[in-house]
Amino acid sequence: MPPPMILASLYGVLIAIGAGAFKLPFATTEPITWSDALFTSTSAVTVTGLIVVDTGTVLSLWGQMILAVMIQLGGLGLMTFAVLVLQALGLPVGLTPQLYLREDLNQTSMRNLTRLVGTILRVVLVFEAAGAVLLAFSFVPDFGWGMGIWHAIFHSISAFNNAGFSTFTPGLVPYSADPLVNLVVPLLFIAGGLGYVVFSDVFRERAKWSRYTLHTKIMLAGTAVLILWSVAMVALLEWNNPATLGAHESAGVRAMVAWFQAVTTRTAGFNTTDIGALHDSTSVMFISLMLIGGGSTSTAGGIKVTTFVIMILATIAFFRRRRELTAFGRSIGLEQVLKVMALTAISVILVFVGVFAITAAHEGDFLDIAFEVASAFGTVGLSRGFTGELNEPGRLMIMAIMFLGRVGPLTLGFFLATRTIPRVRYPEGQVHLG
Amino acid sequence: MPPPMILASLYGVLIAIGAGAFKLPFATTEPITWSDALFTSTSAVTVTGLIVVDTGTVLSLWGQMILAVMIQLGGLGLMTFAVLVLQALGLPVGLTPQLYLREDLNQTSMRNLTRLVGTILRVVLVFEAAGAVLLAFSFVPDFGWGMGIWHAIFHSISAFNNAGFSTFTPGLVPYSADPLVNLVVPLLFIAGGLGYVVFSDVFRERAKWSRYTLHTKIMLAGTAVLILWSVAMVALLEWNNPATLGAHESAGVRAMVAWFQAVTTRTAGFNTTDIGALHDSTSVMFISLMLIGGGSTSTAGGIKVTTFVIMILATIAFFRRRRELTAFGRSIGLEQVLKVMALTAISVILVFVGVFAITAAHEGDFLDIAFEVASAFGTVGLSRGFTGELNEPGRLMIMAIMFLGRVGPLTLGFFLATRTIPRVRYPEGQVHLG
Ligand SMILES: [K+]
Ligand SMILES: [K+]
Numbered sequence: 001m002p003p004p005m006i007l008a009s010l011y012g013v014l015i016a017i018g019a020g021a022f023k024l025p026f027a028t029t030e031p032i033t034w035s036d037a038l039f040t041s042t043s044a045v046t047v048t049g050l051i052v053v054d055t056g057t058v059l060s061l062w063g064q065m066i067l068a069v070m071i072q073l074g075g076l077g078l079m080t081f082a083v084l085v086l087q088a089l090g091l092p093v094g095l096t097p098q099l100y101l102r103e104d105l106n107q108t109s110m111r112n113l114t115r116l117v118g119t120i121l122r123v124v125l126v127f128e129a130a131g132a133v134l135l136a137f138s139f140v141p142d143f144g145w146g147m148g149i150w151h152a153i154f155h156s157i158s159a160f161n162n163a164g165f166s167t168f169t170p171g172l173v174p175y176s177a178d179p180l181v182n183l184v185v186p187l188l189f190i191a192g193g194l195g196y197v198v199f200s201d202v203f204r205e206r207a208k209w210s211r212y213t214l215h216t217k218i219m220l221a222g223t224a225v226l227i228l229w230s231v232a233m234v235a236l237l238e239w240n241n242p243a244t245l246g247a248h249e250s251a252g253v254r255a256m257v258a259w260f261q262a263v264t265t266r267t268a269g270f271n272t273t274d275i276g277a278l279h280d281s282t283s284v285m286f287i288s289l290m291l292i293g294g295g296s297t298s299t300a301g302g303i304k305v306t307t308f309v310i311m312i313l314a315t316i317a318f319f320r321r322r323r324e325l326t327a328f329g330r331s332i333g334l335e336q337v338l339k340v341m342a343l344t345a346i347s348v349i350l351v352f353v354g355v356f357a358i359t360a361a362h363e364g365d366f367l368d369i370a371f372e373v374a375s376a377f378g379t380v381g382l383s384r385g386f387t388g389e390l391n392e393p394g395r396l397m398i399m400a401i402m403f404l405g406r407v408g409p410l411t412l413g414f415f416l417a418t419r420t421i422p423r424v425r426y427p428e429g430q431v432h433l434g
Numbered sequence: 435m436p437p438p439m440i441l442a443s444l445y446g447v448l449i450a451i452g453a454g455a456f457k458l459p460f461a462t463t464e465p466i467t468w469s470d471a472l473f474t475s476t477s478a479v480t481v482t483g484l485i486v487v488d489t490g491t492v493l494s495l496w497g498q499m500i501l502a503v504m505i506q507l508g509g510l511g512l513m514t515f516a517v518l519v520l521q522a523l524g525l526p527v528g529l530t531p532q533l534y535l536r537e538d539l540n541q542t543s544m545r546n547l548t549r550l551v552g553t554i555l556r557v558v559l560v561f562e563a564a565g566a567v568l569l570a571f572s573f574v575p576d577f578g579w580g581m582g583i584w585h586a587i588f589h590s591i592s593a594f595n596n597a598g599f600s601t602f603t604p605g606l607v608p609y610s611a612d613p614l615v616n617l618v619v620p621l622l623f624i625a626g627g628l629g630y631v632v633f634s635d636v637f638r639e640r641a642k643w644s645r646y647t648l649h650t651k652i653m654l655a656g657t658a659v660l661i662l663w664s665v666a667m668v669a670l671l672e673w674n675n676p677a678t679l680g681a682h683e684s685a686g687v688r689a690m691v692a693w694f695q696a697v698t699t700r701t702a703g704f705n706t707t708d709i710g711a712l713h714d715s716t717s718v719m720f721i722s723l724m725l726i727g728g729g730s731t732s733t734a735g736g737i738k739v740t741t742f743v744i745m746i747l748a749t750i751a752f753f754r755r756r757r758e759l760t761a762f763g764r765s766i767g768l769e770q771v772l773k774v775m776a777l778t779a780i781s782v783i784l785v786f787v788g789v790f791a792i793t794a795a796h797e798g799d800f801l802d803i804a805f806e807v808a809s810a811f812g813t814v815g816l817s818r819g820f821t822g823e824l825n826e827p828g829r830l831m832i833m834a835i836m837f838l839g840r841v842g843p844l845t846l847g848f849f850l851a852t853r854t855i856p857r858v859r860y861p862e863g864q865v866h867l868g
Binding site: 279280285315318325334342344356 | 671715717719745746748749751752753759769771772773774775776778779780782786789790791793794799800801
């Protein structure tokens with residue numbers, strides 16, 4: 001079986017195990033259907049966060065713990081998880097995952113595999129522990145020591161893995177004016193969304209920008225620009241919407257909600273305001289952000305920031321009549337553009353087919369449907385309220401899109417990792433475009 | 435001034451002249467506003483066919499004649515039109531348009547410029563004359579000799595130029611069961627949508643498929659596949675919709691309406707059924723067809739069939755781990771992928787910005803808005819009824835999108851035509867995608 005098939009099957013097995021676990025009597029406070037269990041498990045493993053049963057009330061504490069484990073396993077990524085398991089079992093790590101990991105780490109040789117796994121483990125543990133401790137300062141006063149700490153741990157795991165699940169029924173809306181939550185949760189999911197490659201690079205080179213790899217530079221600069229853009233746009237569009245930012249008297253709180261809701265949209269999926277009450281224009285902008293997503297080899301979904309940046313660079317290069325792409329003093333090979341093209345094309349086709357299939361199978365407002373599909377593809381988890389309305393075929397489709405949104409780019413990585421030399425060279429033909 | 439600016443300005447001037455003409459007292463049966471006149475002129479010059487005043491009742495016979503002239507000038511394309519004018523005036527044709535035309539005709543040398551212009555003129559005259567004669571058989575019995583022949587001429591011009599305007603208030607709905615109209619009108623707009631490059635090639639090589647250029651092969655094969663796909667989909671989705679295909683008793687008529695409505699959607703924009711009554715799923719499929727459009731150097735809009743085909747080929751090549759694109763025994767250079775990427779990116783961004791801007795400025799159903807924007811970008815002219823609801827900012831935006839949809843790809847052609855060698859070569863960097 002080729003590696004991508006194995007990976008996809010592994011994800012499928014994990015989802016099935018999760019669904020079985022959620023069906024255990026002690027996992028829920030009331031019986032849930034297999035459909036509910038499977039949807040919840042898929043949403044957790046793909047770190048999406050769309051829900052059909054309320055995490056805070058329907059899942060018991062045991063159920064929430066199962067959910068946290070599923071999120072952590074799904075968020076680590078199967079590639080990394082597989083290597084960790086193999087190492088823990090003392091088994092040799094095969095050539096294919098090693099090649100992929102080497103590809104992941106750029107200039108790193110095969111021997112640095114252990115260092116990567118070490119980096120990942122360290123990063124996860126440090127961030128999630130720090131996040132839990134900090135969030136406890138907000139949650140313990142409201143829920144007491146026991147549940148306060150549990151809420152802090154759960155939200156730290158959910159945030160760093162960009163899962164967007166919350167043990168609170170209204171999500172983080174009650175903490176929309178809490179500065180600590182508004183700082184810690186976004187820092188966790190932004191960090192988690194950058195990707196281990198970036199962490200590894202930043203750890204190795206410390207704060208020396210000039211020595212970062214091209215990938216790290218594009219990721220950091222691209223993420224910064226996307227954050228500034230989205231915060232400004234949310235503030236601009238929603239400042240006076242009485243159902244969202246306008247619900248808060250203070251300009252400071254409005255700015256805080258704008259910040260939180262803007263950064264969470266690319267992939268984390270938490271909300272501190274009512275997503276269904278956003279203007280249509282804001283929803284359209286959110287759809288574009290959800291499709292872009294976060295970083296490669298991270299817990300984020302979407303076509304990824306690097307893919308988006310190279311698409312923009314290619315467009316600019318084209319307008320400037322350049323045949324070569326450059327960024328930060330490095331050229332980007334045209335075969336990279338082929339990858340970008342393919343990734344973008346399959347993504348656009350997937351989203352189109354998803355929207356088409358759901359409108360064909362289901363009554364519903366078109367914007368709600370498009371938003372839901374983009375949310376599932378970007379493994380974001382924001383919803384204008386359509387998840388609850390989904391019928392069985394609709395649920396199946398959203399589950400399939402979440403699965404492809406998470407598995408697709410990862411497994412495609414295997415295709416990217418191996419290069420073949422074409423056997424026949426054809427004479428070049430000319431085609432008119434546009 | 436760079437050539438693309440000149441071209442855009444020429445279009446602008448033509449639109450302004452058209453608007454002035456529609457404001458003439460004898461052009462309309464009742465006074466129309468400048469906004470109406472400008473919108474109509476823009477829609478005509480960009481061969482879109484979206485209307486804010488009824489062509490059949492508000493425009494006088496003179497107004498309809500002005501409209502036909504605007505459509506013909508807009509449909510010919512400014513590039514070709516400019517060359518025709520220069521030649522008619524006996525002025526020398528500059529190097530830039532010649533280079534572009536040579537690029538257009540593939541293996542043709544500079545001396546064959548006259549042949550291209552000859553081909554275009556011949557193609558236009560032959561098709562439009564034949565179309566008018568054939569359509570007269572349907573229209574003369576209903577409207578008498580005078581108006582019957584005028585309706586035939588107008589629809590022939592409108593069809594061959596993919597304009598989609600109709601002098602009948604309900605469009606071609608009354609002729610939905612007329613076999614002649616269902617054959618002649620689609621043949622005209624499919625031929626017009628293939629592009630002059632394809633005509634030139636087919637004329638030169640007659641029926642010898644093996645000697646056609648790569649461009650011609652991709653266009654003919656791609657168009658055939660798209661037609662089969664869209665007819666099958668429309669029939670499948672709408673067969674039992676009582677407001678569209680289901681309104682007709684006979685299966686033959688239903689098949690005929692499915693055929694007509696499927697082939698008209700990529701860019702022609704005529705309708706023989708109620709577009710607003712289509713299912714949402716059909717509307718989503720129509721949006722994708724409108725974005726794809728027709729052929730380069732044709733009267734069609736959209737990203738173009740060749741661009742779409744190469745996008746698909748690039749995706750397949752990527753999945754097959756090929757670094758080289760091939761089609762019909764010819765390789766397609768990776769720098770072509772750069773063009774495809776850029777064209778697709780600006781198109782996606784343009785459509786997103788358009789939808790965003792209109793939802794921000796205007797109340798309205800999201801599907802109606804998305805459909806309207808796709809229709810304007812693809813210069814299609816189908817509408818779910820939103821054109822009539824547009825306020826002034828909305829009209830301006832749709833006009834801008836029609837303009838960019840028509841001018842954009844053409845002027846971009848100039849960028850494509852010239853190639854620059856990069857002055858500095860940078861070392862290659864590696865970026866993680868997806
Ligand atoms: K998420
Ligand atoms: K049209």
